[in-house]
Amino acid sequence: MKKEVYLDYAATTPLRPEVYKAMEPYLIEKFGNPSSIHHFGKETKIAIEEAREKIAKAIGAKNDEIIFTSGGTESNNMAIKGVALALSEKGKHIITTPIEHHAVLEPCHFLEKLGFEITYLKVDKDGIVDPDELRKAIRKDTILISIMHANNEIGTIEPIEELSKIAREFDIYFHTDAVQTVGHIPVNVDTLGVDLLSLSAHKFYGPKGIGALYIRKGTRIYPLIHGGEQEQRKRAGTENVAGIVGMGRAIELAILELEKEKKRLSDLRDYFISEIERRIPDVYLNGHRIKRLPNNINFSFAYIEGESILLNLDLEGIGVSTGSACSSRSLEPSHVLSAIGLPTELAHSAIRFTLGLYTTKEDLNYTLDILEKTVERLRSISPYKQGWKIKR
Ligand SMILES: Cc1ncc(COP(=O)(O)O)c(C=O)c1O
16 A cells, blocks of 8 residues: 655654644734834743753753854855855865755855855765864865764764864864754764854754854854844844744754654664665665764665656655755756765665654555665666666
8 A cells, every 4th residue: 555655854854743832822922023122022032032042952052152044054154154254354265075065065155256265175985074184174274164064965974073173273163064963963062062053943843944053152253144133133134933932842852852763763774774785786875884864874776867766756655865855856966975986877876765753664664665666677677787887
């Protein structure tokens, strides 16, 4: 029987009913502008500050180090362009990696047009950044290092603690895009040693269009959005109150269940990986086998196109992804898979499965049965079997 199986939790997660319930009053009855002095405004202002406290607590920050934004994309833009503008007198060199999300790469490309220089550090075949490479790339005019906590496509977790130590030594700001890790694995700004950290609510069962940027006290940064005095004048505009309240409730629940869910998902992930490797020949796991997000599985299925697999699985009710959701309509191989040195053919044959709160072992067994048959059928009609470069 056909089932509905969602295996694309890294693209987005469904809103939890508890989160929706917390948001509901702020969509209708509690509508005051948080900047207003009267009691209508006061109650929404209080709700914002309570949510801020929950988020700060979840990542080991102080309340006034959290700035609400419209999501991960804006947080990354603010961190990179905001620091670049504030420190351009000191230097115009930024270090990042080629496997960052477009929300980091595009602001960097924009800054290149304004005369900044960007170094893209090489990563190894699993996507890991080498601390020695970072040390070698640092210059006198380096003002910012931005390296993601975990990669959204291949799930590899970077050695942020080690990398940020090097930044500290040279007194350079360190930003991390933690959109895929907050609420899923432990994240603490002091343990990680970062000055800026981006997060997004819709990746941990909160609403879409709301996120935050952690900015360590004393960090010099310019706002990108000018106007009113909201968010310590760092991000103007009447606050998305319901979104902020939802984000606060979502992070609270995620932290409460983090250890249990991390273990449950890692077990499911390892089961899924071993079953794919046992049942289907010529498959290649992308990303680090151990230093990996608990919910990420990314495989290349030699001789066939990822798109064909995706469409066939979709017909059977299963939602997966090829590369990252934002670029899944493009024909270019994923920039992440190219950067880890995957031959174009294997990059085109990659599928990402990401698990979450509602994923069960039955869902995975159903997917495995359909996947095995789909791959076998597509391979039997594949004209590409000869001439494929599958050596890495
Ligand atoms: C690593 C990473 N950074 C940033 C973003 C962008 O976040 P948002 O969708 O909240 O703008 C995403 C979303 O896919 C992501 O996975």
